[in-house]
Amino acid sequence: MQKINSKTIFELLMIALGCAIYGLSLDMISVPNKLADGGISGISLLLKHFWGINMGLSSLILNIPLLLLGYRFMGKRLLSYTIWGTLCLSFFLWFWRLIPIIYQLNLEHDLFLSAILAGTLSGIGLGLVFRYHGTSGGSDIIARIGQMKFGIPSGQLLLMCDALVLIVSLSYLDLKHMMYTLLASFILSRVMDTVQQGAYTAKGVLIISDNYEKIGQMIDLKLDRGFTYFKAMGGYQKKERPVIYVVVSPREVTTIKNLISREDPNAFVSIIDVHEALGEGFTYKQKQGHLLFRK
The missing domain is CATH 3.30.70.120 (Alpha-Beta Plaits)
Structure with missing residues (x-):
């Protein structure tokens, strides 16, 4: 059984924060500006558009078979983090709809700005989730398995999964909104890999x-x-x-x-x-000395 310590608690909190940012991006930007999304979130958007099904509920139900797949490849620890991330995302997709802040950022007149902001926020959120060994469920599980088993960057694999769902999303989106959605997905993949691997190069x-x-x-x-x-x-x-x-x-x-x-x-x-440097001079204090000579 996974021991609960300060490190585990910190990782769970960071996963929750990442899910909060990702959920905010979907509720505050993607939905109001009619931008689609990939993976389970994109399917949830489809269900909301055609049948008015709550995104938090549909996201939770659709994740059940993928969680079973995750158990086969990721082990108990990563699976427990994935379940936590799935619950957090479902909660925040419901929670942000109750907060007036989502109506305070009107970007409908500028789809380009909407795509950039949606991709950036979603990338930061998912990057935090992956950096601290979790997923938010859905296609994130597939991306995590691909990263673990085949070394494929999670951002690239997510982009491929997103593209498949976005093609289906053409059933209710026009080409203009679809192209801006693809832009948001590309930005998401780049930002996510940067956050996950370390912003310091x-x-x-x-x-x-x-x-x-x-x-x-x-x-x-x-x-x-x-x-x-x-x-x-x-x-x-x-x-x-x-x-x-x-x-x-x-x-x-x-x-x-x-x-x-x-x-x-x-x-x-x-x-x-x-992409990331660990050790003296990078992640802990470098030795100090004279301008020309070390102590």
């Missing part, structure tokens, strides 16, 4: 140089960054030489490029995106 730097020792020393002194030597062999000369790997913040890229250029103008440098 670092830069990984690979350096190949005969002066690797001097470059490493200057990285240590001037940037106060740890670095790693990789053993590598040149493809043409078959000569072994170390490769320096160091992770820096985006604002330090120019500094390290100038540093390398001073020590070896002919050095080979490759700079790659790092």
Whole structure:
């Protein structure tokens, strides 16, 4: 049985917050501006349009078979988080309809702005849910399974699931609203992956140089960054030489490029995106020292 501790409580609260933001986006923006949605939420919108069925109730009922599928692949802990997320989303879809705030943001005159805001808010909400190991049910369960089993980014898989439901939504939406809905779904997938993977992006730097020792020393002194030597062999000369790997913040890229250029103008440098960096200097306090020399 999953032990309830402060970390678990925090994760459950963040999942609830994500569901609240996602539900607010649907109730405050998508429904009033006739924007469709994908997955179970999109099907709930279809049921509301044709038969007037409450979105919270239909969302809860439609999630039952998917929860059974989730139990097969995700295990008890993730399934319990999914059930919590499903209940939270159903609750907030009902709750926000009772709050006058949903009538205070009139975007009906600007579908472009509506699509951007709907995609951004929904992406933030679902990103928080996934970041803290939950789902809000529906196609989120499929996205979570795809991420766990096949390594497919959850945002991309959600976009594919959304597209299928959006095609059906053409039965009550015109092409104009459908295109703006697709824009919102694209923004959702991008924002969601950013929130889930970490909004902070670092830069990984690979350096190949005969002066690797001097470059490493200057990285240590001037940037106060740890670095790693990789053993590598040149493809043409078959000569072994170390490769320096160091992770820096985006604002330090120019500094390290100038540093390398001073020590070896002919050095080979490759700079790659790092979506999340954990450890000293990134997720806890970096060592402090003199401007030029470490303590």
